[in-house]
């Protein structure tokens with residue numbers, strides 16, 4: 001086998017603790033407890049090894065990374081290793097002194113989440129009082145002059161408010177707005193029936209996005225993360241398995257993507273036991289679905305395989321119980337009827353836009369607990 005090219009990005013899940021309880025959270029249903037998190041020194045070592053491996057950028061995420069009291073030291077360690085740092089945050093807990101210290105330590109950009117443009121709806125979706133904190137965080141980021149992205153995860157309860165979310169991003173001074181249709185992993189997979197939009201919502205949202213594009217040109221970047229269940233097109237998940245990036249969980253477990261903890265048979269390695277170099281080049285977890293040799297038909301002979309890499313392994317497993325199958329969201333997959341049935345089953349929104357995910361599945365709609373002990 002040819003030696004894999006170096007990774008360029010590392011997702012650092014600093015903590016699975018979070019003040020919010022979003023039903024669309026893609027973190028694993030089995031959250032890692034705070035007591036099992038890597039220490040400051042262990043994270044510093046991760047960033048030194050990552051830089052040596054070729055990583056140039058890290059997303060400091062969670063959960064909520066601001067829950068780490070040593071976040072400034074972690075940012076300084078990554079920056080000192082020569083790795084560009086982006087903070088991915090709910091904004092809850094971002095004070096002016098904290099942001100000043102983070103910038104002094106080398107923080108380069110911030111991605112702030114928002115759940116809706118309406119404060120009440122945003123807090124219902126987030127499951128916590130948080131809108132004022134987000135508004136304040138946006139002001140601080142803007143005043144600090146950092147590159148600022150606003151991220152809204154879209155689903156049945158907020159897709160119809162897309163225009164208002166874009167206007168909020170303009171109002172808050174974001175440089176980029178990311179409209180990310182929910183990806184169904186972890187808690188979002190558990191809550192899928194309540195979150196999945198219908199075809200009418202997606203078609204209308206897509207038309208609105210196209211109307212906004214010329215209006216935003218030169219003012220704010222607009223990113224639309226496709227709803228792959230509805231589109232019938234497999235996404236090139238992670239740019240290919242073990243191709244571009246690594247995810248380090250709060251306890252040091254390393255996966256090729258944030259959702260892979262749910263996959264069986266990976267023997268996921270941990271930075272406490274193995275070097276990042278060995279993990280990237282040699283581990284079973286990173287080699288199992290690397291390249292094309294694992295592919296079956298129809299991917300094996302499909303001309304799209306060099307573009308979508310067979311789609312998402314975690315999604316194939318979630319929908320079929322077999323991670324080697326073609327991602328069923330692809331209209332060429334023999335399992336695509338599974339996805340069509342799910343989308344066509346999604347009922348119309350109960351109320352829009354001012355309600356959290358409605359309880360239509362019979363199962364309670366809830367996100368993860370605030371801070372796993």
Ligand code: FES
Pocket residue numbers: 185237238257258259260311312313314315
């Ligand atoms: Fe794991 Fe797509 S989320 S491969």
